[in-house]
Amino acid sequence: MAVSIEDIKRLRELTGVGMTDAKKALDEANGDFDAALKEMRTKGLTKAEKRGEREARQGLVGTYNHDGRIGVIVEINSETDFVARNEIFAELVKDVAMHIAASNPQYVNSDEIPTEERERVKDEFTQKALAEGKPEDMIGKIIEGQIAKYFAERCLLDQPYIKNPDITVGDLVKDHNARLGENIVVRRFSRIAIGEAA
8 A cells, every 4th residue: 555645744743753754564464554653652651651761850830720729740851951842842841731620630650659658548549448348369459459559540741631542641651751752750740629628
């Protein structure tokens, strides 16, 4: 199947690769745009994971205000000021701030969860499982799953992304790592809502 120049350009825009790589990917996928895009993203994400070790100290502080009732401030870092000034990066910052307003996460990722909080939740789920008469040899596995689910709902990067619940916010950030060719890190955020206790 012949590869069109429009498809090559489109693939290049979506993945951030060069024209030659975009054409090669389409050739290998026999002109199937979706298959080529999937393959390029897989390769890009692999590179993005390697980039994750590079230091990100530039970036943007973004804000989002929902009807004057919920306010969010978020810091997202990139490796260079060049990427921080990019429209795609600015859009990511805005989308993450909007997601935080809607989903109210407590932590950026699971590394931020205090040990005491993990222990408290584990205790709570253990007591509940015992009270429900779950088999003792199964309790460990049951609790493990419940704890993972509980904290995934509270960690920003593990939450399903509001604009596309098929991916997590972490997947969205990795996708931007691949597109922009730099390590991108959600550093911190703060969310306040009218009437919520501090």
